[in-house]
Amino acid sequence: MKRKNVRSLDTIAVNINQLERGNIIDIGDLLLEAKSQCERGDWLKWLTCEFDWSVDTAERYMGVAALNAKFRSLRNLKIAATTLYALVYQEQDDLPAIIDELAKHASKTRLSPRDARRVIKIGIGRRQYGDHPDATLVQLAELNGWSQAWHEKAVAALLEREPDTDETASALVNAMAAQQKAEEAKIEDDAEQEEVESILDGAPPDLPPSITPEPQKFGADTEWEGREPFADAVTALLRLRTKPVGRFVGRFSPSELREVADFLLAIASGAAEIAEHDRPGRAA
Amino acid sequence: MRAQIPTQKITVARIMASAEFARGLDDARKGVPFDWRNGDWNYERGRLFAHIAPLGMPLRIDGHLNPKAVALCEAAFDRELII
Numbered sequence: 001m002k003r004k005n006v007r008s009l010d011t012i013a014v015n016i017n018q019l020e021r022g023n024i025i026d027i028g029d030l031l032l033e034a035k036s037q038c039e040r041g042d043w044l045k046w047l048t049c050e051f052d053w054s055v056d057t058a059e060r061y062m063g064v065a066a067l068n069a070k071f072r073s074l075r076n077l078k079i080a081a082t083t084l085y086a087l088v089y090q091e092q093d094d095l096p097a098i099i100d101e102l103a104k105h106a107s108k109t110r111l112s113p114r115d116a117r118r119v120i121k122i123g124i125g126r127r128q129y130g131d132h133p134d135a136t137l138v139q140l141a142e143l144n145g146w147s148q149a150w151h152e153k154a155v156a157a158l159l160e161r162e163p164d165t166d167e168t169a170s171a172l173v174n175a176m177a178a179q180q181k182a183e184e185a186k187i188e189d190d191a192e193q194e195e196v197e198s199i200l201d202g203a204p205p206d207l208p209p210s211i212t213p214e215p216q217k218f219g220a221d222t223e224w225e226g227r228e229p230f231a232d233a234v235t236a237l238l239r240l241r242t243k244p245v246g247r248f249v250g251r252f253s254p255s256e257l258r259e260v261a262d263f264l265l266a267i268a269s270g271a272a273e274i275a276e277h278d279r280p281g282r283a284a
Numbered sequence: 285m286r287a288q289i290p291t292q293k294i295t296v297a298r299i300m301a302s303a304e305f306a307r308g309l310d311d312a313r314k315g316v317p318f319d320w321r322n323g324d325w326n327y328e329r330g331r332l333f334a335h336i337a338p339l340g341m342p343l344r345i346d347g348h349l350n351p352k353a354v355a356l357c358e359a360a361f362d363r364e365l366i367i
Contacts, residue, residue: 192352192355193355193359195352196355196356196359197359199336199337199338199356200336200356200359200360200363200365204335204336205334205335205336205337205338205339206339207312207313207315207334207335207339208313208314208315209315210315210316210317210318211315211316211317212317258319261321
């Protein structure tokens with residue numbers, strides 16, 4: 001077998017530097033050639049020593065060159081570098097259809113990266129679903145790989161109706177997504193309603209019993225140690241009640257004040273009971 | 285017979301957002317007896333709701349009304365368990 005002339009790594013580096021950065025395929029070819037000559041571990045050292053590119057950039061160049069080896073028409077396509085890089089990451093099975101599709105659109109006129117992305121989707125869609133309008137194929141490719149139920153319904157609807165504009169195809173998919181969202185919301189609402197019904201139909205919560213204050217035992221002749229402090233406190237309150245309320249706010253908590261009020265009201269109702277009891281002519 | 289005062293429509297969420305509703309719910313859950321001095325209807329509604337909602341159902345989550353509590357309260361209003 002005749003051995004191919006092998007260039008040294010230095011010669012390859014010089015050749016690469018003589019090329020313009022935009023010459024991706026040729027640079028990639030030379031990088032592949034250099035990599036095949038490097039011993040294990042030497043490749044990255046050589047790369048970083050010779051060029052100021054990142055490893056990822058070199059990988060992309062080589063990826064495009066490898067792709068060009070499979071699809072010779074790639075070199076003739078009028079597409080941007082970003083499109084070439086995007087092709088490197090496409091599924092191998094989709095590539096022939098994608099390259100064919102790009103060849104239809106980018107052989108004579110230059111294809112912008114945005115338009116190229118659309119054409120790539122058309123290629124993917126055509127390989128997987130056959131001939132349909134471009135707008136339909138774009139949407140089909142975008143739904144590709146999703147496995148939710150609504151995606152399957154959207155694919156079926158697209159294949160059946162075959163929309164021929166991006167607007168109608170997109171509207172169809174959006175409608176399917178909205179329908180799915182509405183169905184999910186309904187399921188959630190139904191579950192919430194069921195939970196509400198079960199709470200309302202179920203046993204009430206086990207609330208703690210209300211703490212009712214002990215009823216006071218009253219008697220006019222009852223002697224007890226709190227009598228004088230009570231009289232002093234009520235006298236003081238009677239004196240203070242004409243003062244502005246704002247002066248006293250915050251000194252005691254509402255619950256403490258409520259307890260005092262309950263206490264005074266219990267005494268007041270006790271006094272009424274005694275008066276009723278002592279009323280002349282009342283049956284014993 | 286006393287004449288009915290003018291009424292206005294109000295959402296359940298607005299009722300539940302009132303401080304008196306929260307106070308009524310809190311009082312009933314703590315076993316505090318009915319505060320007869322509190323003349324606000326929402327205090328009574330809050331206490332009623334305490335007898336319906338599970339103890340573990342908070343009125344608010346992160347400062348916002350708990351949507352599940354609101355849904356339950358709306359259903360309780362529909363059934364006239366709370367008026």
